[in-house]
Amino acid sequence: MIRLLLGELRADxxxxxxxxxxxxxxxxxxxxxxxxxxxxxxxxxxxxxxxGGVSSMILVFSGVSAIAVTSAVTRLAVDLGRSGYARWQLSGVSPRQTAVVVLGQVVVLSLTGAAIGLGATALLASFVLRLAFQGASGGYDTTIAVVGPLTAVLVAVGVLLVALLGGLPAARRAARTPALEALRESEPRGAAMRWWRWALFAVMVAGMVAVVQAWISSAVTATPEDRSTLISQTPLIAPLLTVVIVAGGPVLYAPLLRAWTALVPAAASSAWFLARHQARYHLGRSTASITPLLTGTAMLGGLYTVTTTWGAAARSAGEPFEGLKLGQVVVLLGGPLLLAGVGAAVVVFMSNRTQAREQALLSASGATASVIVRAAVLQALIHVCTAALLSVAVIVATGLLTTAMLRPFYPAVTPHFDLGSAGFLLVAGALLTGAAVLIPVLSRLRASVATALSAV
Known part of the structure; x- marks a missing residue:
């Protein structure tokens, strides 16, 4: 089994x-x-x-992004190997052995990535620490960050858990799917949420409501000493809402994607028809493409929405308020934004082989190069637009909840939705995703259709 694990990693x-x-x-x-x-x-x-107080904020923002993006990418990696696992089973490998080997691959690769991430942490931690406390008194600028056993355990365990969160269900599905079905269908069935996922989603929604209600109750009776502590917790609303949306991804992404793409008739153009069909059919790939952009834009727009709403309320009450500094944004959202950008690029790279075969089939069916290129770009834009709609929902909910949570402290509080920062990130994501899709598509147009179709 170890030879099969290592051999598959080298081959694919x-x-x-x-x-x-x-x-x-x-x-x-x-x-x-x-x-x-x-x-x-x-x-x-x-x-x-x-x-230590800053560390909790970083871990919440980065943890939510790591859970969302890493689990989505892991799930996609396993799903893309379904045909290979089917050939294993036809060669005599049992479903149980298949699941064990797949999970072994996830463990080996996630721990390898965790080791690389730990090394990067050792190089950058002191710089980020100085950036977080730039201009603050108290000797923060001379503090050297410690990267020791506690950090190593958090990195290894955290990365392994979020990878298994996406890899375990995908591995079980790959092992249980009949080999012939896996070879016949390029997309796994069963995008609907299982009962335990529904239960988790319901618990998270109920928990979010309970947390907000408990926070508001505490704010009503809070002492002046507790006031600043309670207000400083409001930026956590955006990541908490984001993780709730990601947890309900199977029941939210697909209906939303189908609903808004249905507004544009399929007869609008042949390229739009192909793009819409591929985005709807390849839900695993669509989910992996949407999730990184959603997490990055939702948390960036949500954080600025909280601080803008808070700042307007404080100034109306005659209190001084200092907005977010660039260094603080980098410290809190540097990890989530990096995960968003790398995650979007990784999904395109990992899906390259499947997309090459689809493109070759379209060429063999008579589709022109122009139609293939426009369909690829439109499919990427469908993912971006779906992520944008979900992000707007998170930002609006963040603004409304922030208003409710600040009302016990400020007499005049109105939500201020900051869509500009999220919009800028979405435009940048659209350009990068479009380029990442367009470049390989154009390069593959020069290749022989027969060669692309015969590639395994």
Missing amino acids: WRSWAGLVLIAAVAGLAIGIGGSFLETGIHVGGRRGTGI
Whole structure:
């Protein structure tokens, strides 16, 4: 089984290389938060408490992004190998052995990426620490970040858990799917959520409502000393809402994608017909493409929505308010934004082989080069637009919840939705995703159709 595991990794490295890269970025994002926590424990005193407080914010933002993006990429990597697993079973490998080998691949590659991320954390942690406390007094600028056993454990365990979160269900599905069905269908069936996923989604929604209600109740009776602590927790709304949306992805993504794409008739153009059909059919690939953009834009727009709403309320009450500094945004959202960008690129790279065969089939069926190129770009834009709609929902909900949570402290609070920062990120994501799709499509047009169709 070990020889099969290693041999498959060597033979199909394109489908798995993306998991190592995204695991390394997730390891870096988690590692920075873990380093802040370990540094705070090592330094102690008020300075250690301040550093530890920042670590909790970093871990929440980075943890949510790592869970969403890494699990989605892992799930896609396993799903892309379904035909190979089917050939294993036809050669005598049992379904149980198939699942064990697939999970072994996930463990080996996620831990490899975690080790790379830990090394990057050791190089960057001190710089990020100085950036987080730039201009602050108390000796923060001379503090050297500690990257020790606690950080290493957090990175290894965190990356492994989020990879298994996506890899375990996909591996079980790949092992249970009949071999002939896997060879016949390029997309796994069963996008609907299972009962336990429904239960988890319901618990998370109920938990989110309970947390907000408990926060508001505490705010009504809060002492002046507790006021600043409670208000400083409002930026956590956006990542919590994001993880709720991601948890309900199977029941939210597909209906939303089908609903808004149905507004444009399929007869609008042949390229739009192909793009819409492929986006709807390849839900696994669509989910993996949507999730990174959703997490990045939702948390960026949500964070600015919270601070803008909070700032307007504070100024109306005559209190001084200092907005977000660039360094603070980089520290809190550097990991999530890096995961969003790398995740989107990784999905395109990992799906390259499947897309090459689809493109060759279209060419063999008589589709022109212009139609193939426009269909590929439109499919990427469908993913971006779906992520944008979900992000707007998170941002609007964040603004409304922030208003409700700040009302006990400020007499005049109105939501201020910051869609500009999220919109800028979406435009950048659309350009990068479009380029990542367009370049390989154009290069494959020069290749022989027979060669592309005969490739395994």
